[in-house]
Amino acid sequence: MAREVVIGIDIGGTYTKYGFVESKGDCFLDGSVNTNEYPDVHSFLKDLFISINKSIESSDTELKIMGIGVGAPIGNYYSGTIEDASNLNWKGIIPLVDLIKQYYDIPVVLSNDANAAALGEMMFGGAKNMKDFIVITLGTGLGSGIVVNGNVAYGHDGYAGELGHIVAVDDGRLCGCGKRGCLETYASATGIRRTVFELLAEYTDDSDLRKITFEDLTAKMITEAAKKGDKIALQAFEITGKILGRNLANAVAFSSPEAIFLFGGLAAAGDFIFSPTKEHMEKNLLKIFQNKVKLLPSGLQDKNAAVLGAAGLIWKELLHL
Amino acid sequence: MAREVVIGIDIGGTYTKYGFVESKGDCFLDGSVNTNEYPDVHSFLKDLFISINKSIESSDTELKIMGIGVGAPIGNYYSGTIEDASNLNWKGIIPLVDLIKQYYDIPVVLSNDANAAALGEMMFGGAKNMKDFIVITLGTGLGSGIVVNGNVAYGHDGYAGELGHIVAVDDGRLCGCGKRGCLETYASATGIRRTVFELLAEYTDDSDLRKITFEDLTAKMITEAAKKGDKIALQAFEITGKILGRNLANAVAFSSPEAIFLFGGLAAAGDFIFSPTKEHMEKNLLKIFQNKVKLLPSGLQDKNAAVLGAAGLIWKELLHL
Numbered sequence: 261m262a263r264e265v266v267i268g269i270d271i272g273g274t275y276t277k278y279g280f281v282e283s284k285g286d287c288f289l290d291g292s293v294n295t296n297e298y299p300d301v302h303s304f305l306k307d308l309f310i311s312i313n314k315s316i317e318s319s320d321t322e323l324k325i326m327g328i329g330v331g332a333p334i335g336n337y338y339s340g341t342i343e344d345a346s347n348l349n350w351k352g353i354i355p356l357v358d359l360i361k362q363y364y365d366i367p368v369v370l371s372n373d374a375n376a377a378a379l380g381e382m383m384f385g386g387a388k389n390m391k392d393f394i395v396i397t398l399g400t401g402l403g404s405g406i407v408v409n410g411n412v413a414y415g416h417d418g419y420a421g422e423l424g425h426i427v428a429v430d431d432g433r434l435c436g437c438g439k440r441g442c443l444e445t446y447a448s449a450t451g452i453r454r455t456v457f458e459l460l461a462e463y464t465d466d467s468d469l470r471k472i473t474f475e476d477l478t479a480k481m482i483t484e485a486a487k488k489g490d491k492i493a494l495q496a497f498e499i500t501g502k503i504l505g506r507n508l509a510n511a512v513a514f515s516s517p518e519a520i521f522l523f524g525g526l527a528a529a530g531d532f533i534f535s536p537t538k539e540h541m542e543k544n545l546l547k548i549f550q551n552k553v554k555l556l557p558s559g560l561q562d563k564n565a566a567v568l569g570a571a572g573l574i575w576k577e578l579l580h581l
Numbered sequence: 582m583a584r585e586v587v588i589g590i591d592i593g594g595t596y597t598k599y600g601f602v603e604s605k606g607d608c609f610l611d612g613s614v615n616t617n618e619y620p621d622v623h624s625f626l627k628d629l630f631i632s633i634n635k636s637i638e639s640s641d642t643e644l645k646i647m648g649i650g651v652g653a654p655i656g657n658y659y660s661g662t663i664e665d666a667s668n669l670n671w672k673g674i675i676p677l678v679d680l681i682k683q684y685y686d687i688p689v690v691l692s693n694d695a696n697a698a699a700l701g702e703m704m705f706g707g708a709k710n711m712k713d714f715i716v717i718t719l720g721t722g723l724g725s726g727i728v729v730n731g732n733v734a735y736g737h738d739g740y741a742g743e744l745g746h747i748v749a750v751d752d753g754r755l756c757g758c759g760k761r762g763c764l765e766t767y768a769s770a771t772g773i774r775r776t777v778f779e780l781l782a783e784y785t786d787d788s789d790l791r792k793i794t795f796e797d798l799t800a801k802m803i804t805e806a807a808k809k810g811d812k813i814a815l816q817a818f819e820i821t822g823k824i825l826g827r828n829l830a831n832a833v834a835f836s837s838p839e840a841i842f843l844f845g846g847l848a849a850a851g852d853f854i855f856s857p858t859k860e861h862m863e864k865n866l867l868k869i870f871q872n873k874v875k876l877l878p879s880g881l882q883d884k885n886a887a888v889l890g891a892a893g894l895i896w897k898e899l900l901h902l
Contacts, residue, residue, distance in 0.1 A: 334869075343869075392737040406835065408729045408741075415837020416713040417873065420729075425867045426831040437867055510747040514727065514835050516736020546746045546758055548655075548664075552738065 262324035266578070267312060267364075268571030270373065271295060271332035273347035276304075278312060279564055280323065281571030283579060285384030287564050289315040301350045301359065309363045327367035328360060329574030331376030331566060338418040340370050346436060347400075369573045373397065373566060374421060375412045377558070378405025379576055380569030381521055386559025393517045395558070396423070396508070398526035398533075401436075402444035402451075408515055410581075423511060424448070428503050447504035449479040449525045455496045456482055467492040483529040497529065501536025508537065509544035512553050519554035523565070527557060583645035587899070588633060588685075589892030591694065592616060592653035594668035597625075599633060600885055601644065602892035604900065606705030608885050610636040622671045622680065630684045648688035649681060650895030652697030652887060657739040661691050667757060668721075690894045694718065694887060695742060696733050698879070699726025700897055701890030702842055707880025714838045716879070717744070717829070719800075719847035719854075722757075723765035723772070729836055731902075744832060745769070749824050768825035770800040770846045776817045777803055788813040804850040818850065822857025829858065830865030833874050840875035844886070848878060 265280040268287070272295060279290035291311050298304035316323055333345040340357030342348065357368045371379075378395040381387040387395075391410040397403040402424035406413040413420045424444035425437055432441025433454060445451050456469055456477065467490050472481060485493035508520055526533055538555045545553070560568055575581075586601040589608070593616060600611035612632050619625035637644055654666040661678030663669065678689045692700075699716040702708040708716075712731040718724040723745035727734040734741045745765035746758055753762025754775060766772050777790055777798065788811050793802060806814035829841055841862075847854055859876045866874070881889055896902075 390737070392741075408734045408736075409732055411730055413729045413734075413836050415729075416711070416839035417837055417869075419869050420713075420835065420837035422834040422837075422867055422869075426834050427827055427865055439865065439867070506748055510831070511835070513743040513747050514741065514832070515734050516738055516741035516743075518737035544748055544760065546743055546760070548738075548740050548743075 262322040264324045264326055266326050266571050266574045267328045268567040268569070268574075269308070269328065269330045270376070270566035270570050271330065271335075271348070272373070272566070273333070276308060277564070277567050278308070279567040279571070280315070281568060281575070283575055285568060287568055287571070289319060290564055290567060291315055296349060299349050301354050301356070304350075305359055305363065325364060325366060327369070327574040327578050328364060329376070329570040329572065330356065330360070330368065330370045331373040331570040331573065332356065332370060333373060335370040335372045336418040337369070337371045337375070337412075337414045340368070342370075367574060367577060369577055371412070371414075371573050372403065372421070373569070374403030374405040375414070376405070376569030376573050377403070377523055377565065378407050378412055378569070379572035380560055380565055381558060382407060383572035383575055383581075384560065384568050385565075386521060386556055387519065390518045392515060393519045393521065394511060394515070395521045395523055397524045398448050398522060399524040400448065400450055402448045406515060407517075413515075423507070426507060426510075428507055443503070443507050447500055447507070447526075452479060452482055452496050452500045452526060453477050455499050456492060459492045459495055463492065465491045469493060479526045479529060483532060486529070486532045494532070497532040498536045500526075501533055502540045504533075505537040505540025505542075506544040508541045508555075512541070512545060512549050516549065517553060519556050521556050521558050523558040523561065528561070530557075583643040585645045585647055587647050587892050587895045588649045589888040589890070589895075590629070590649065590651045591697070591887035591891050592651065592656075592669070593694070593887070594654070597629060598885070598888050599629070600888040600892070601636070602889060602896070604896055606889060608889055608892070610640060611885055611888060612636055617670060620670050622675050622677070625671075626680055626684065646685060646687060648690070648895040648899050649685060650697070650891040650893065651677065651681070651689065651691045652694040652891040652894065653677065653691060654694060656691040656693045658690070658692045658696070658733075658735045659739040661689070663691075688895060688898060690898055692733070692735075692894055693724065693742070694890070695724030695726040696735070697726070697890030697894050698724070698844055698881075698886065699728050699733055699890070700893035701881055701886055702879060703728060704893035704896055705881065705889050706886075707842060707877055708840065711839050713836060714840045714842065715832055715836070716842045716844055718845045719769050719843060720845040721769065721771055723769045727836060728838075734836075744828070747828060747831075749828055764824070764828050768821055768828070768847075773800060773803055773817050773821045773847060774798045776820050777813060780813045780816055784813065786812045790814060800847045800850065804853060807850070807853045815853070818853040819857045821847075822854055823861045825854075826858040826861025826863075827865040829862045829876075833862070833866060833870050837870065838874060840877050842877050842879045844879040844882065849882070851878075
């Protein structure tokens, strides 16, 4: 009997990853192509599906492809388009779902990467029995997938869940979006890097981080420094957690989630980021919310999370969940 | 043939209002009792239902009571309880739905007043064809009812939608909840009163408002002063709109609503509050949200809105909408 699978595709600025995923979350035959090598979306999709078809041909068992789920920056669930994604080469409005259906005329669902992460968490990760939760992705930026009553909140236009761009600090840091003080300019892998450089300028403490350029500095290096007791690194996590925590408290006042999952590069710092975030979230919560909201690492942290999330998008539709 | 109606009950700190409401929103036989005359909930409900039963007996046509919807401070949709509502006399956990079912053993639904307002707007007001919108009630405090995918967001515990208590100003004004800087300490009838007094202290402009005590001052008086060109009053609206607007921008980033409805005493100030709120909301929106979100007065402003909202709560369930 053919093995029923979906194709999960995660389109990132650098790599596009894909995998074949069963309804219980088993992922296999994964592969990738380099997104940024393709100046136009048509040649990209052509090579992506050549690669996918090779994977299918290499399979031991027959595969029945039930649908395709795609996570992509600014991916719009309703329109099936990607519109002016700042970290992709393809400009204007890309009708991605329609273009993919020219390769496989089966159900195709698109959403942004954070919404896909939320679906992955709900279908295969730590939110299996939850109906109200939030996934925060702390990568280059801050993404958010908000689940309300068991469904991702897409909003009336498909763009809900842009918590990276709520104003966290009045007249604060300049953001890539053109505004100032957006949450992601503080709470993200890039944000903590900016905080480290602010602290290196302000204080005189010795720090290994003084040997690293802004371009080279990563969240992982800051975590390593913190493990060695580096004061600048520890202070940077404290500041990041303070700003993230009080904004998560605002998110709780909004949708009262059972849990908030932290996901991505910066979340891998573990207690260094979880502990101050939890402390400042609790400090800013209304009494009725205190000591109730779980702050958790993603249940997919060590798995092919982005691909599982994209697969979750389409499995949820196919299974009518 | 009997007329099919529900009873909508709005429990406020001072008055409790009720009315009989048909599925299309016709409201009749309304009445009220004084909430604050009753130190315990049992004697309150006894007199409330005596009053309700008199109304039923006075009806020309036979009424078929299909259900009861109740809006009340901290009313919890899931548990059917009111828990330590600060502006009610009844302390502890009140199992209101169970208590009401002792009078009428029919479907009874409870929620907080802002969620009821949102249901009223969706069933009978300006949000009839909307699936994603927010209602902000600007009264003594700031309440919010958030509708996502056509349903009120109750959150995992029934307490979602507490936008009055998101932190609007760091280390700002003391709030009744014990925190500092909550949105409702600025954006509410009480909040603008505090702003007026701050401005009266800071500036030297002549103002009719200098003749009024803090206790006597109302949002209506501030509106009247603004109409006469009073600088303090105009500035107070500008400040209120600025803080409200940028926090509404954050709410848009969260759930991307089609519209935000402003409701209640302060909303009656019209352009004085709508204009600066709209301006500062737009200023703080991500590009993808700009010039899309409607900022509207409630479609129920001149009607028995609170009772219609409470009735909407139960009609939505009865009609399986």
